[in-house]
Amino acid sequence: MSKKPQLSDVPGIGPAMEEKLRDAGIKTVLSLSKMDPKKLSDKVDGVGESSAETFISEAKKLLPKDKPKPKKTAEKPKKKETPKAEKPKKKAEAKPKPEKPKATKTAPKKAKKAATKKKLKVEVPLRVQNIDQRILRIAKRKKKQKPQFRHEQAHRWIRVSDSWRKVRGIDSATREKRKGRIAMVSSGYRTPKVVRDLHPSLFVEVRVHRASELEELDPEVHAVRIASTVGFRKRQEIIAAADAKLLRVLNPGRSEEIEEEDLFTDLDLEVD
Numbered sequence: 001m002s003k004k005p006q007l008s009d010v011p012g013i014g015p016a017m018e019e020k021l022r023d024a025g026i027k028t029v030l031s032l033s034k035m036d037p038k039k040l041s042d043k044v045d046g047v048g049e050s051s052a053e054t055f056i057s058e059a060k061k062l063l064p065k066d067k068p069k070p071k072k073t074a075e076k077p078k079k080k081e082t083p084k085a086e087k088p089k090k091k092a093e094a095k096p097k098p099e100k101p102k103a104t105k106t107a108p109k110k111a112k113k114a115a116t117k118k119k120l121k122v123e124v125p126l127r128v129q130n131i132d133q134r135i136l137r138i139a140k141r142k143k144k145q146k147p148q149f150r151h152e153q154a155h156r157w158i159r160v161s162d163s164w165r166k167v168r169g170i171d172s173a174t175r176e177k178r179k180g181r182i183a184m185v186s187s188g189y190r191t192p193k194v195v196r197d198l199h200p201s202l203f204v205e206v207r208v209h210r211a212s213e214l215e216e217l218d219p220e221v222h223a224v225r226i227a228s229t230v231g232f233r234k235r236q237e238i239i240a241a242a243d244a245k246l247l248r249v250l251n252p253g254r255s256e257e258i259e260e261e262d263l264f265t266d267l268d269l270e271v272d
Contacts (some may be wrong), residue, residue, distance in 0.1 A: 005062040010055060017171045033059040049168050053266055127202045131195060134146040139191040147183040199223055203248065210234060211241040219246040 007018045007029060024043040026032050032040075037052040047055075149164040152174050164185060167175040174181040190196070199205050203223035207212065209230060217224070224247050226238055236251065242249050 006219060007032065010058045012058065013049070017044075017047075020046070029059045029062055031213075032056060033063055117228060125202075126218075127204070130221065133200075135194050139195045142189070142191050146189050148183050149216060152182060199250065205250065207237055209236045214238070214241050214245060214247060216272050217245070219248070223248045223250055224250075244260060254260060 007021060007027070008015070009012055010029065010032070010261050013021070021032070021044060026035065026040075026043075033056055034155055035052075035056060037049050037056060040048050040056070041049050042054040044052075082162075145180045146256050148210070150162050151160050151165050152167055152172070154162045169175060174184060177184055197205060201223070204221055206213075206217060206222050207227050209227050211234075214224065224238070224242050226249065230238070239249055239252055
């Protein structure tokens with residue numbers, strides 16, 4: 001395909017003259033070829049009638065000439081084909097279809113499908129409903145990212161234990177949190193306050209010293225942890241009161257003391 005002619009292709013039209021023509025509204029070679037020389041000289045400054053005539057004639061030369069269309073030859077009418085007489089087909093004797101046995105009506109199919117699609121609803125415990133699951137996910141992610149806090153020189157000296165000690169040196173690079181040093185204990189590593197003191201089973205731990213402290217506790221939300229200073233007799237009282245209220249005891253210990261006679265009989269059996 002030949003390239004479309006531009007105004008700059010017309011001999012005698014430079015870039016300055018092309019701008020003048022475009023300002024006058026003549027943007028293509030076709031529009032230039034259709035112009036009248038007198039109107040062109042009036043529209044464009046610095047263009048006389050003679051130069052306008054040359055521009056128009058040159059523009060006409062650049063335009064592609066239309067090829068003559070080929071004449072259509074009259075087509076001969078086609079002969080109509082006479083339809084052949086079709087032979088009548090023999091009708092096949094209709095065989096009687098075997099009757100299907102009628103199914104006995106049972107429960108409708110739609111009801112069966114609905115029953116299969118129904119999922120068993122799991123009851124969510126109250127302790128899980130009270131906590132926002134988004135906060136639990138945040139706490140879990142923060143625990144994974146939390147580093148292991150060690151003593152500053154524990155990796156270097158055997159005599160230094162792994163347990164964390166606060167760094168107090170004036171020129172300590174660890175205290176200044178410089179790059180490449182061990183992680184410092186800071187509040188940014190803490191989990192959200194809502195889930196901070198929860199048991200892994202999402203029960204709220206309550207430290208108990210006597211049985212009377214169990215009165216206001218909810219067995220669906222709270223779990224009991226007996227204080228370490230509580231003696232054996234009081235411990236048994238707390239466990240009995242917790243069982244009566246269906247409260248979970250996280251550290252029940254041994255329910256009964258082993259008597260001396262039972263202990264000696266067990267030892268004798270081992271010797272034999």
